[in-house]
Amino acid sequence: MVIRPGSADRSFKVQIVDDVGVPVTGLVAATFPALYALRTSTAPIAFGALSDLAAIDSAHADGGVKEYSSGGGFYRVDAPDSPWATEDSDIRIAGEAIDLRVIAAPIDVTKGGVIPRVVVCSKTTGGTALQLQAWLEDNGLKVDLSTLDPAATCAVDVYQHGSGVAQFALSTGDFGSAVTRDVFEAEEADPNLTADRVYDMHVTITYLGIAYTAIKSFTAIP
Numbered sequence: 035m036v037i038r039p040g041s042a043d044r045s046f047k048v049q050i051v052d053d054v055g056v057p058v059t060g061l062v063a064a065t066f067p068a069l070y071a072l073r074t075s076t077a078p079i080a081f082g083a084l085s086d087l088a089a090i091d092s093a094h095a096d097g098g099v100k101e102y103s104s105g106g107g108f109y110r111v112d113a114p115d116s117p118w119a120t121e122d123s124d125i126r127i128a129g130e131a132i133d134l135r136v137i138a139a140p141i142d143v144t145k146g147g148v149i150p151r152v153v154v155c156s157k158t159t160g161g162t163a164l165q166l167q168a169w170l171e172d173n174g175l176k177v178d179l180s181t182l183d184p185a186a187t188c189a190v191d192v193y194q195h196g197s198g199v200a201q202f203a204l205s206t207g208d209f210g211s212a213v214t215r216d217v218f219e220a221e222e223a224d225p226n227l228t229a230d231r232v233y234d235m236h237v238t239i240t241y242l243g244i245a246y247t248a249i250k251s252f253t254a255i256p
Contacts (some may be wrong), residue, residue, distance in 0.1 A: 036142045038172050041118045043094040048127055048138040050107045057107025058134060062086050066099050066109075067129030067136055071117035074124055079117045087112070118143050164227065166190065166204070168218040168237050170246065179216045179241065187240045188218040195232040195251065202226070227254040 037044060050058045050067065069081035087100035090110055098112035117125060122143050129136030168188055170177040179186045190204040202222065209218040218239070227233065231254055238247045 036144060037118055039119065039121050039143050040115075041143075042115050043112075044115075044118060045094060045098075045110055045112050046127060046138060046141075047102070048109055048111055048129075048136050050109060050129070051135050051137060053133045053135070057105075059101065059105055059107055061099075061101065061109065063097075063099050067131035067134045069097075069111060069127060069129050069136070071113070072126040072128050073117060073122050075120075075122050078128075079114070081111070081114060164192075164222045166218070166220050166222075166235070166237075168239060169216060170239055170241055176216055177241065183242050186242075189238045189240075190220075191236045193234045193236070194228075195234050201233065 050061060052058055063084040063086045066084050069084065070078045071081070072078050082097050084097045084099050085095060087095065087098040087110065090100050090102060092098070092100070094112050096112055096114045098110075100110045102108040102110065111127065113127070118141075120143070125141040125143065127136060127138040127141070168190075170179065187206040188204075188209055189206065191200045192202055193200055204220055204222065208220045208222075233252055233254065235250045235252065236247060237250065238245050240246075
């Protein structure tokens with residue numbers, strides 16, 4: 035799992051097993067192992083006092099725990115923010131109790147975990163208009179560009195599928211003040227697209243000095 039430095043209110047799914055690997059069910063805060071984050075660059079960070087969440091979809095509460103109804107010894111645990119404050123790799127959520135072990139996926143805290151997701155919509159006007167939205171997502175959440183990097187940029191090149199020559203391009207100026215909304219939005223009024231042909235859109239968003247590129251194919255609708 036990859037999360038960004040400074041992430042807040044993170045919840046994780048862990049499994050509790052006994053000393054021979056059998057899943058342990060029915061645990062509550064009072065019987066749960068004491069939890070902490072094992073970082074590679076600093077001392078372990080304790081989760082602190084644990085408490086029972088009312089439901090599996092309850093609001094985040096540091097130290098909150100709740101068993102999944104599907105069984106198998108799986109639990110939701112709500113972590114404090116301090117283990118993810120700075121970059122690190124292979125962080126482990128661990129637990130300490132007699133005959134109980136915590137199994138959890140390793141966590142990397144890095145600025146490099148952003149994945150571009152591109153949404154493209156072409157108007158049904160014989161290829162005479164194209165609308166574009168582009169943004170960055172981190173672990174399924176939209177990146178707050180307006181706060182984290184107001185200087186973020188977006189560049190777009192559109193190619194007819196199989197061609198090495200760009201049909202047209204868009205640059206940051208074509209998106210106006212889009213970063214105040216965390217979404218780059220633009221409309222190309224006359225892209226000269228041919229109906230029923232497939233095009234490839236190369237979208238590059240540069241965020242905190244790192245370029246992230248996605249390719250989105252679409253068909254010009256007559």
